[in-house]
Amino acid sequence: MSNQKEWENICETSDILPNIGVCALFKEQQVAIFKVIDQTGTEQLYAINNFCPFSKSNTISRGLVGSLDDKIVVASPLYKQHFDLATGICIEDSTVSVNIYSVRLNGNNIQLAA
Amino acid sequence: MSDRIKLVVIGNGPVGHNFLEYLVESGQSEQYQVTVFGEEPLPAYDRVHLTSWFKNQDVADINMVKGDFYPDNNFILHTGDKATKIDRAKHVVISESGLEVSYDKIILATGSFPFVPPVPGHERDNIFVYRTIDDLEKITAAAKTAKVGTVIGGGLLGLEAAKAVMDLDLETHVVEFAPRLMAVQIDDGGGAMLSKKIQDLGVSVHTQKNTQNIGDGDSAVHKMSFADGSELETDIIVFSAGIRPRDELARAAELQMGERGGVVINNNALTSDEDIYAIGEVALWDNKIFGLIAPGNAMAHAAVDHLTGTGDSEFAGADMSTKLKLMGVDVASIGDAHGNTPNSRSYTYVNDREEVYKKIVVSEDDKYLLGAVLIGDAAEYGSLLQFMLNKMELPAEPEGLILPSVDGSSSGIGVDALPDSAQLCSCLNVTKADIITAVQAGATDMAAIKDQTKAATGCGGCAALVTQVLNCELEKLGVEVNTDLCEHFAYTRQDLYNIIRVEEIKSFEELLEKHGSGLGCDICKPTAANILASCWNNHVFDSKLQGLQDTNDFYMGNMQKDGTYSVVPRIAGGEITPEKLIVLGEIAKDYGLYTKITGGQRIDLFGARAEQLPPIWRKLVDAGFETGHAYGKSLRTVKSCVGSTWCRYGVQDSMAMAIQLENRYKGLRSPHKIKLAVSGCTRECAEAQSKDFGIIATENGWNLYVCGNGGMKPRHGDLFASDLDDQQLIQYIDRICMFYVRTADRLQRTSVWMDNMEGGLEYLKSVIIDDKLGLAAELEQEMSHVVDTYQCEWKTAIDDPEKMKRFAHFVNSDKQDDNIIFTTEREQIRPVFTPEETLAVEVK
Ligand code: SRM
Ligand SMILES: Cc1cc2nc3c(=O)[nH]c(=O)nc-3n(C[C@H](O)[C@H](O)[C@H](O)COP(=O)(O)OP(=O)(O)OC[C@H]3O[C@@H](n4cnc5c(N)ncnc54)[C@H](O)[C@@H]3O)c2cc1C
Ligand code: SF4
Ligand code: FES
Numbered sequence: 001m002s003n004q005k006e007w008e009n010i011c012e013t014s015d016i017l018p019n020i021g022v023c024a025l026f027k028e029q030q031v032a033i034f035k036v037i038d039q040t041g042t043e044q045l046y047a048i049n050n051f052c053p054f055s056k057s058n059t060i061s062r063g064l065v066g067s068l069d070d071k072i073v074v075a076s077p078l079y080k081q082h083f084d085l086a087t088g089i090c091i092e093d094s095t096v097s098v099n100i101y102s103v104r105l106n107g108n109n110i111q112l113a114a
Numbered sequence: 115m116s117d118r119i120k121l122v123v124i125g126n127g128p129v130g131h132n133f134l135e136y137l138v139e140s141g142q143s144e145q146y147q148v149t150v151f152g153e154e155p156l157p158a159y160d161r162v163h164l165t166s167w168f169k170n171q172d173v174a175d176i177n178m179v180k181g182d183f184y185p186d187n188n189f190i191l192h193t194g195d196k197a198t199k200i201d202r203a204k205h206v207v208i209s210e211s212g213l214e215v216s217y218d219k220i221i222l223a224t225g226s227f228p229f230v231p232p233v234p235g236h237e238r239d240n241i242f243v244y245r246t247i248d249d250l251e252k253i254t255a256a257a258k259t260a261k262v263g264t265v266i267g268g269g270l271l272g273l274e275a276a277k278a279v280m281d282l283d284l285e286t287h288v289v290e291f292a293p294r295l296m297a298v299q300i301d302d303g304g305g306a307m308l309s310k311k312i313q314d315l316g317v318s319v320h321t322q323k324n325t326q327n328i329g330d331g332d333s334a335v336h337k338m339s340f341a342d343g344s345e346l347e348t349d350i351i352v353f354s355a356g357i358r359p360r361d362e363l364a365r366a367a368e369l370q371m372g373e374r375g376g377v378v379i380n381n382n383a384l385t386s387d388e389d390i391y392a393i394g395e396v397a398l399w400d401n402k403i404f405g406l407i408a409p410g411n412a413m414a415h416a417a418v419d420h421l422t423g424t425g426d427s428e429f430a431g432a433d434m435s436t437k438l439k440l441m442g443v444d445v446a447s448i449g450d451a452h453g454n455t456p457n458s459r460s461y462t463y464v465n466d467r468e469e470v471y472k473k474i475v476v477s478e479d480d481k482y483l484l485g486a487v488l489i490g491d492a493a494e495y496g497s498l499l500q501f502m503l504n505k506m507e508l509p510a511e512p513e514g515l516i517l518p519s520v521d522g523s524s525s526g527i528g529v530d531a532l533p534d535s536a537q538l539c540s541c542l543n544v545t546k547a548d549i550i551t552a553v554q555a556g557a558t559d560m561a562a563i564k565d566q567t568k569a570a571t572g573c574g575g576c577a578a579l580v581t582q583v584l585n586c587e588l589e590k591l592g593v594e595v596n597t598d599l600c601e602h603f604a605y606t607r608q609d610l611y612n613i614i615r616v617e618e619i620k621s622f623e624e625l626l627e628k629h630g631s632g633l634g635c636d637i638c639k640p641t642a643a644n645i646l647a648s649c650w651n652n653h654v655f656d657s658k659l660q661g662l663q664d665t666n667d668f669y670m671g672n673m674q675k676d677g678t679y680s681v682v683p684r685i686a687g688g689e690i691t692p693e694k695l696i697v698l699g700e701i702a703k704d705y706g707l708y709t710k711i712t713g714g715q716r717i718d719l720f721g722a723r724a725e726q727l728p729p730i731w732r733k734l735v736d737a738g739f740e741t742g743h744a745y746g747k748s749l750r751t752v753k754s755c756v757g758s759t760w761c762r763y764g765v766q767d768s769m770a771m772a773i774q775l776e777n778r779y780k781g782l783r784s785p786h787k788i789k790l791a792v793s794g795c796t797r798e799c800a801e802a803q804s805k806d807f808g809i810i811a812t813e814n815g816w817n818l819y820v821c822g823n824g825g826m827k828p829r830h831g832d833l834f835a836s837d838l839d840d841q842q843l844i845q846y847i848d849r850i851c852m853f854y855v856r857t858a859d860r861l862q863r864t865s866v867w868m869d870n871m872e873g874g875l876e877y878l879k880s881v882i883i884d885d886k887l888g889l890a891a892e893l894e895q896e897m898s899h900v901v902d903t904y905q906c907e908w909k910t911a912i913d914d915p916e917k918m919k920r921f922a923h924f925v926n927s928d929k930q931d932d933n934i935i936f937t938t939e940r941e942q943i944r945p946v947f948t949p950e951e952t953l954a955v956e957v958k
Contacts, residue, residue, distance in 0.1 A: 011925045019661035020668075022925040030924075030931070039633065051933070057677035058923075058933045062665040066635035068601065075636035077665035077673055082636075 005102060005113035012108050018043070021061035021074065023050045026112045031101050032061035033110060034085060036072055044072070046085035047103035047112055052076045053096055060098070118147040121421075122207045122217040124197040124363065126152025128161055129394030129410035130223030131178050136415055138187055142422040148189040149215045151207070153196040154246060157184070161245070162407055162573055165274045168250060168281060170803075170830055200367040202387060219389050221417060222364060222377060226357040226395040226405070228271075235328030240335050241351045244275040253352065257282040260349035262334055264288070266325060267354035268295040273440040275352045276317055280441065286317045287346060289338070291355075293322050299436060299447035303462060304487040307471035311443045311490060314469075320346070357405055359396045372398040381428035382420035383413045391417040404432055407572060408540040415543065433503060433540065437488075437495045437575035442876065444492035446575075449502050450475050450485035458484050461513040465490075472516040474498065481507055488516075496538075496579030504536050529582045538580050541572025546583055553587040560584065599860065600637040602630045607785065607860040611645050620650060621658040640664045641860050644747055647783035648855045649896075651903040653910055655917050666745035669921070670907055671727055674720060676934055676945040679727060681707070681719040682744035683734050684780060687754040687772035687792075688715030697737040701730055708942045714751035714789070716742060721943050723930060728918045731908045740906040743781060747861070750789050752776035753801065757794030757811070766811030768794035771840070775809075778844065779851065781904045782897075785858040785867075788851065789824075803831045806864040807847055812836065816843045820850060820878070823865035832868070832875045835883065845894065849882045852893040 010024045016035045024031045030050035038044050050058045055078040063074040068091060073082040082091040083098055090096040102113040123130050130150070137143045152158070159167075160176040167176045184191045192209065199208040206216045228243035230236050240260075242253050257263065263279035265272045268290030280286045288295070294305025295312070309319045324341035331337040334347040364377040370386035372378055376398025383391045394410035395403060404410065409432035419425035437446040453460050457478040464471050470490035476483055483501040488494065494516060501508060501515075509515070532538075534547040544567045552566045560577070563584055564570055570577040597606045605613070610625070619625050622642045626634055634642075643662035646652070652659060654667050666672050671679035683698070698717055702709045705726055707719040722730055731741075743749060754772030758764030772792040779788070791802035792809040801824075802808030808819035814837040822831030835846060858867040871877055880886040911917045923931050936943040 015919075015925050017660065017920075020920075023923060025924045025927040025929060033925070036633070055675060055677075056933075057675065058931050059665075059673065059677045062668070062673070064636040064639055064662075064664065065633070066602075066639060067633035068635060072633065073635075078675065078677075080636060 007104065007106065007111040007113045009106075009109045010112050011110050013105055013110055014108075016110065019065050021063065021065070023058070023061040024112065026101070027114065030058050030061075031112060032063075032074070033103060033112070034061075034065050034074065036065050036085070038072070043105075045103045045105060045110065046072065047101035048074070048083060048085060048088050049098040049100075051098065052078065052081075053090075053098065054079050054081050119145055120216055120218045121146045121148045121221065122197075122215055122219075123148065123150040123221040123223060124200075124207065125223035125225055125360075125394070125396070126150055126154070126158045126191065126193065127223060127225045127394065128158060128178060128407055129225070129414055130221065131158030132411050133221055133223060133393060133414040133417060134183075134187070134189060136418040137422070140418050140422050140424045142424055143187055143189075145422070148187075149207075149217075150184075150189060150191045151195055151197040151209055152191065152193045154248070155194045156247065157191060157193055159247065164244075164247070164250065165278050167247070168254075168278050169833060171254075172830060173247065175830070197363060200363055200390070202367055205389075217389070219421060220391070222385070222390060222392040222396055223394045223414075224360040224363065224396045226359050226403070228353060229356045229358045230353045231325075231355055233325050233328060235336070236353070238328060238336065240349065241328070241353065243353050244271060244278070250278065253278065253350065254282065256350050257284055260284055260335070262287070262348045263350040263352065264338065264346060264348040265352045265354055267356070268292070268319065268321065269298065269354065269356070270296060270436070270438065270440075271357075272354035273312070275354050276312075277441045279350070279352065280315070280317060284350065287348065288312070288317060288319050289323045289325060289340075289346070290319070290321045291324055295319065295321070296445070296447075299451060300445070300487045300489070301452050301473065303464065303473065304445075304447075304451075304471050304489045307464070307469060307489045308440075308443065308445060311469050312441060315441055315443075317441070357395065357403075359398070359403055361396055364390075364392065364396070372401060376403050379413070379429075381416065381430060383417040383429055384420065391421070393417050399429060400431060402431075404434070406432070406434060406436065408432060408543070409434075411541070412543060433499075435499055435502075435540075437492050437573070444488065444490060446486070446488040446492040446495040448486040448495070448499055449483070451487045453485065455484050461516065463513075463516050463518075465518075474512060474516055476508060476512050480510075480512055483508055483512070486516075493578075496576060496582075500532055500536055500538075500579070504533055506531070529579070529586050532583070538583060539567075539569040539572065539576040541576070542568040544569035544576075544580075549580060549583050550587055553584060553591065557584075558588060558593060599641060600635055602626065602632045602634050602638050605629065607641055607645070608857050610642065611648070611856055614642075614645050615649055620646065622646075622662050623658070634662075636664070637860070640667070640747075643667070644783045644785070648900070651781075651783075651900050653905065654907055655911055655914075669724060669727060670731075670741060670745060670911070671722065672745045674945070677724075677931065678720070678934055678945070679722050679724060680744065681722050681727070681730055681734075682712070682716060682742040683739035684742040684776070685716040686776040686780075687752055687769055689754070689769060689773060690717075694737060694739065697733070697739075701733055705730060706936075706943055708944060715753050716751060718744070721936065721945070723923065723934060724921045725923055725930070728912060728921050731912055735906070735909050735912055740780070741908045743907075746783060747786055748781060748783050748788070749776070749779040750787050752779075753789070753791035753805065755793050755799035757792075761794055763797060764794035764811065765813055766794055766816065768792040768800065768809075768811055771809065771816070771843075772800075775807075775844075775847070778901055779847075781907075782851065782855075782900050784851070784855050786861050786863045788854075788864070790847075804828060805831065807831075807850070809843065815839050818843060818846055820875075821864040821868035823863050825863070827865070829865040829869075834875070834879065846882055848897040849890055849893045850878065852896050853878075853881060853889070855896075856893075 018037050021032050021034045032050040034046045036044045050060045063077045065074045072085045088098045088100040158178045163176045196210045206214050263284035264287040265276045266289050268288045276288050327339040331347040335349045338346045359376040370378045377392040379397045385392050393413035413429045415427050416429040419427045435448040453475045458475050460475045462473045473487045475485040486498045536546045548567045569580045598604045639662040708721050712718045752772045752775045757768030789805045790807040791800040791805040793800040793802045794811045804822045804824045808831045810817045816838045817836045818834045819831030820834045823829040935946040
């Protein structure tokens with residue numbers, strides 16, 4: 001297992017509004033990045049594929065985030081399926097999932113790694 | 115095929131129709147080759163609700179025939195064709211149009227006709243009866259040139275007719291031979307109270323008047339002369355002096371008849387000919403004719419059971435208790451209302467202030483209820499009826515059943531105590547056991563109960579009781595009807611609205627912290643955003659609100675299936691200048707957008723990428739356009755017709771009113787979208803009756819219809835008020851709109867809101883017109899806040915470059931989404947379908 005990740009700068013943290021996603025172009029792929037404020041008031045970063053497998057459109061970053069039971073999720077904006085932001089697995093149909101990406105805050109920079 | 119039993123049903127009234135429904139339910143209908151003759155031009159309609167049909171004059175409201183019931187079951191229905199002869203020797207039925215249909219069995223369901231006493235002058239013009247749609251149409255037509263209308267007969271049907279006459283805006287009189295109204299069903303005290311209440315409504319009641327002659331009037335069409343020498347002038351007369359069975363066919367066929375008419379039947383609804391059944395108001399059982407729907411249905415059941423051998427129900431007489439709302443007055447009569455049972459006792463409660471009269475008649479030993487009369491307040495009808503029907507022992511002091519309880523506790527019957535066999539709905543013969551079965555099979559609300567058991571779908575008198583049984587059974591099953599908005603808030607939308615208003619909550623975080631749990635979700639966040647907007651009307655991009663908006667609100671456009679957006683500028687009332695049309699055309703051309711006229715009389719531009727929205731809107735705003743809120747749960751459009759300015763029939767300026775209304779309510783956030791329409795005359799080209807608020811011009815102002823709907827489940831609006839001036843009209847809409855915003859569920863259109871409102875239209879009127887809850891001023895003030903703080907969301911946002919940044923597809927690149935691909939069709943763009951679909955198209 002390699003822990004040597006190649007981190008790439010995407011944007012500054014101020015470019016992402018709390019609880020509102022953005023879409024990043026990362027290695028020719030579209031990645032939805034979310035900055036979720038959890039119940040303790042702490043910022044948590046999540047990154048998953050922007051492509052919604054249900055509507056087949058690049059729209060996940062425009063979904064609403066929230067929680068279902070103890071999972072942090074995003075609702076796809078077109079047909080409202082929920083994806084677990086931590087695992088990429090669809091709540092309504094666990095056979096469907098989207099890729100997740102490593103994301104971190106480095107100084108002021110939001111960084112992604114594959 | 116030909117070995118099927120030939121069944122001829124004569125008469126397609128409610129009972130004849132219900133017979134066929136029961137036949138289908140018995141599962142045996144395929145054994146029969148069924149031919150139905152109906153004299154009226156329309157298939158069976160619900161006569162009981164004739165008076166309410168009057169309001170909309172829409173036959174669909176009272177049509178009893180679901181979908182293609184007749185063709186689906188291979189029943190042949192001849193409407194507008196009367197059976198003229200039953201030839202028992204040849205076993206054929208002959209019709210007026212000349213059809214000869216042979217039969218094995220006949221169901222005679224010819225009902226009854228209104229009796230018109232042979233008073234001299236009764237055959238004059240402008241004299242009517244009240245039984246069919248045709249009768250009502252004639253009365254309506256005659257009313258156009260009339261001022262005064264008089265009903266002869268103060269019984270149940272006479273008072274119904276009086277209601278219709280009153281609704282036609284005529285000065286209304288009721289003339290009754292007996293010393294009181296509804297002499298059959300209620301006692302003197304009740305009759306007096308009923309008269310008083312009805313006179314309060316503006317109807318003149320004349321009792322003990324025996325009409326002796328009808329001749330030419332001096333100031334009106336007719337003059338009625340009474341035995342006591344007095345006279346009454348009137349333009350229209352409606353006879354409602356009792357009914358007589360339509361037994362002419364049976365009489366000619368020499369079936370056994372009653373002395374005063376009616377076809378004699380036994381407990382199986384069989385006449386003296388074992389191949390002929392008679393059911394409904396034509397049938398005479400134990401020397402009695404039953405002029406109500408419930409006994410007719412019971413006969414129909416007995417006939418099906420006997421005919422098919424699938425059941426053993428018999429007709430064994432019927433309870434004639436009734437509960438009605440006559441001109442808005444509750445009237446109920448149970449059992450021995452007059453106290454005719456020897457040695458019976460009675461208890462009476464009279465309240466002159468509230469104009470309520472209640473009486474119960476009990477057995478000598480105070481143990482059993484024998485009868486009751488309730489006027490002005492019939493809340494106890496259901497429980498009293500059950501005490502009587504089930505011979506349940508009364509509480510020690512039976513008078514408590516009708517005395518108002520000072521501490522608010524009810525002394526009525528616990529529904530739990532009712533035996534399973536108790537018949538809750540007499541119209542449709544539904545027992546408590548039927549309700550329990552339906553609940554066990556998963557019914558959890560009244561809609562499901564009505565659907566599955568048909569309870570409460572007749573006169574509606576049993577609805578309260580059925581609801582109580584339903585709730586009690588649900589409770590027993592431990593079903594808690596969960597009305598929580600979502601897992602984060604254990605409240606309904608209405609609760610949250612109140613919390614936000616009262617505690618002046620301005621953000622979702624505050625709401626969640628004080629009253630919720632978790633992080634929220636795509637249900638509660640937009641709901642909260644919507645309520646916050648209804649209350650405080652801040653911009654959707656307000657930093658506290660932006661994270662709550664559904665993508666459509668966030669991008670102020672509607673997301674399409676490929677992730678592009680539509681652009682819908684407001685075109686108030688559908689009126690647009692050529693200059694603006696050209697601007698729209700140019701923008702569509704410049705950005706290559708698909709252009710379509712919407713169903714809401716405006717123009718939708720489709721296919722805009724998120725990053726194109728700001729420049730497109732820059733141009734629109736500069737040209738004077740505003741956002742159309744096509745994305746919001748908010749006012750959509752006010753549809754209009756061209757109105758009196760251009761149209762030869764227009765009686766008011768509907769165009770100006772539509773524009774005024776659209777500009778007033780634009781931007782208002784509401785539980786679901788709201789649509790209005792304004793028509794310039796009764797031809798209704800704007801289809802206003804299918805809108806949440808429909809406004810139709812009259813000679814004197816505007817008629818306001820409320821809670822109409824198109825969409826998935828169409829509903830015609832209810833007439834809320836007539837002949838309003840501009841100011842009243844707006845005042846009422848303001849109030850209703852805000853009351854809806856306050857009290858509706860999430861995503862509940864006004865139509866469903868109305869259907870679920872206890873007390874319905876009358877209740878809404880009392881809140882809005884009579885200000886029963888003392889809310890009117892507050893509602894108006896809340897609306898004026900919304901109107902005063904209106905801003906075009908696009909116009910406000912477009913000058914803020916920081917806010918426009920969010921429209922870029924990528925946070926870190928100027929590239930476009932390469933997944934959005936268009937092709938052309940009919941000279942415009944359209945999204946390319948998914949690869950599979952494209953393939954499918956090619957293969958074809
Ligand atoms: C564009 C339009 C169809 C068209 O090409 O003409 C349209 C398009 C949509 N309608 Fe509609 N409706 C449009 C007129 C209507 C009408 C006709 C009317 O308003 O006179 C109706 C029936 C009348 C009514 O609402 O009572 C109508 C009944 C619905 C319904 C069913 C509502 C219901 O109560 O049953 C929905 C679904 C919903 O809202 O839950 C819906 C939902 C939608 C949505 C928002 C579906 C969606 O979520 O994507 C469509 C997106 C619009 C867009 O992307 O811009 N639309 N829709 C019409 C826009 C009118 C406008 O100018 O704003
Ligand atoms: C205004 C009004 C309000 C009422 N309110 C109530 C109420 O609240 N509760 C209640 O229980 N009852 C009420 N009733 C009574 C109820 O409507 C009747 O009990 C019911 O309609 C009886 O049904 P039926 O099918 O026996 O007869 P009908 O409804 O009279 O139907 C018989 C049908 O047969 C047709 N017909 C007759 N002869 C022939 C022939 N030879 N060939 C072909 N067709 C023929 C007739 O044209 C008619 O359409 C009300 C009645 C009216 C008029
Ligand atoms: S009818 Fe259905 S498909 Fe057509 S616009 Fe309305 S919502 Fe869309
Ligand atoms: S009793 Fe008339 S509908 Fe139930």
